[in-house]
Amino acid sequence: MTGVDETLSTFSAPARVAAPDEGISDDELRLAARNHGMPLEVLAEEVTPVGLHYVLVHYDIPILDPGAWRLEVGGHVERPLVLDMATLLGRPQATATVTLECAGNGRALLRPRPVSQPWLDEAVGTARWTGTPLAPLLAEAGIRDGAVDVVFTGADHGIERGVEQDYQRALPVAEACRPDVLVAHAMNGRPLPLQHGAPARLVVPGWYGMAHVKWLTRITVLDEPFTGFQNAVAYRIAQDAGEAGEPVTRILPRALLRPPGFPDFQSRTRFVDRGVHAIEGRAWSGHAEILRVEVSTDGGSTWDDAALGPAADRYAWRRWHWTWDAATPGPHVLCARATDAAGNTQPLDQRWNRQAMANNHVQRVTVVVR
Numbered sequence: 001m002t003g004v005d006e007t008l009s010t011f012s013a014p015a016r017v018a019a020p021d022e023g024i025s026d027d028e029l030r031l032a033a034r035n036h037g038m039p040l041e042v043l044a045e046e047v048t049p050v051g052l053h054y055v056l057v058h059y060d061i062p063i064l065d066p067g068a069w070r071l072e073v074g075g076h077v078e079r080p081l082v083l084d085m086a087t088l089l090g091r092p093q094a095t096a097t098v099t100l101e102c103a104g105n106g107r108a109l110l111r112p113r114p115v116s117q118p119w120l121d122e123a124v125g126t127a128r129w130t131g132t133p134l135a136p137l138l139a140e141a142g143i144r145d146g147a148v149d150v151v152f153t154g155a156d157h158g159i160e161r162g163v164e165q166d167y168q169r170a171l172p173v174a175e176a177c178r179p180d181v182l183v184a185h186a187m188n189g190r191p192l193p194l195q196h197g198a199p200a201r202l203v204v205p206g207w208y209g210m211a212h213v214k215w216l217t218r219i220t221v222l223d224e225p226f227t228g229f230q231n232a233v234a235y236r237i238a239q240d241a242g243e244a245g246e247p248v249t250r251i252l253p254r255a256l257l258r259p260p261g262f263p264d265f266q267s268r269t270r271f272v273d274r275g276v277h278a279i280e281g282r283a284w285s286g287h288a289e290i291l292r293v294e295v296s297t298d299g300g301s302t303w304d305d306a307a308l309g310p311a312a313d314r315y316a317w318r319r320w321h322w323t324w325d326a327a328t329p330g331p332h333v334l335c336a337r338a339t340d341a342a343g344n345t346q347p348l349d350q351r352w353n354r355q356a357m358a359n360n361h362v363q364r365v366t367v368v369v370r
Contacts, residue, residue: 014161015241017354018113028118037122043258043282046126046312046319047097050188053125054209055195056102056117058167059158062215066191066199071183075151075220078142085199088185091132096180096205097316099126099284103208103235103248107356114356121256121363126282126317129203131184135177138221143173149226150176152202155215163229169213170226171204180205180315183216205315206250206286208358210235237353245353251286252360253346255293255320255338259365269331270367277324279306281336282317288342293320299333300348300362306336326369334365 013027024032035056042052066085074080102123107114109121138150149170156167175181182203185192192198197214204211210230226232231247238245258281261272283290289311294303309319326332337346350361 013115015355016115018115020112022113024108024118025115028115031117035117037119038125040122040256040259043256044280046316047128047188048125050127050190050193050196053127053187053196054100054102054123056123056209057156057195058160059156061194062155062157063194064155064199064215069199069217071200071216071219073137073141073219076144076147076223077138077221078144079140081137081141083137085185088132088183088200092136093130094133094182095128095130096182096203097126097128097313098203098205099124099251099315099317100209100212101251101254101284103210103357104355105254106350106359106361109361110350110352110356110359112352114354116356123209124254124256127187128189129182129184130186130189131182131200131203133179134181134183134202134219135179137183137219138177141221143177143221144223146223147173147221148224149173149222151218151220151222151226151228152213152216153218153220154197154213155217160229160234163233165229167213167230168226168228169211169230170222170228171211173221175204175207208235208248208251208286210248234355235357236355237357238355239353241354243354248357251284252358253283253285253287253290253338253340253344254360255281255283255336255346256363257281257295257334257336257365259367260324260334261367270365271370272326272367273370274326274329277326278321279324279334280319280321283320283336283338284315284317285338285340285342285344286315287344288340289314290318290338291341292339294337294339295322295324296335296337297324297326297332299364300335303337326367329369331366331368334367335362337362
């Protein structure tokens, strides 16, 4: 190891699990200050306002000049391409409403806690993304026989666990060629904001957020599996250090409820008066459409079916609602759980893994009836 490599390793924290009584670290607070979740009251909105949509930035936000920006398409292709923004905007356009969720959503609630961005339940948002479909771009470049993966490179650059890298993620060729995958340049009808990947990003409906590469600069077709850090090391479901684990891919079903009443400032405990209250929220899944949402007011011992709203775009969250007769004063623990058409249901208890990935256990909201 060179001296430079030793310096990188010294200042780049290894992946680890917090000790049983260890609090949130300064490093985790720095991450939490840079990134932000969606306030759960915004679940009332079909489309999340841009400034309230969740954000996770691995390194720094690159400040790119749209006029100088170029997107290179190359690798195992017949005809490499270079697109500027005018060319991207001149291609056929599509708009899709898509729910994005961070693969680490809920991490801070796990015990023991994997040390990283300390998400609770709020790392989610739904936006209308506009861009050009990726599949025709790849067809124009001419994917050669034997292609395996398509790698997407962002302009964000940094160090993770001692490895210096551009942020890169790959999709299997079949996933990259889906007709609904977009190279997006607009969010909710306006040009992408800096924090959401301006001037262009990838949108992969149904997949967790790590696949939606921001600040996109290169698309590279490979004739062998991609072994870059973000595919082979990060975003894996494993129990033990050193275990390869399973890759994180599509979003597991989740339901969130909009907390009723009003909160205590610090604990966020909710208060409602005794009486009838409308409880509502959203549910989504990257595997299949939402088929059922259930609600509990006793922490998950008993469940009632909620009513589902109209189906939205396939990969957008679906509204649900339920009426609660809050007749008994005192604390109640409200929960919601979703089931999709493929038979996937949220677990009541946490399913622990070392990186806290794709953990979709049910939300719990303490509400005190006055």
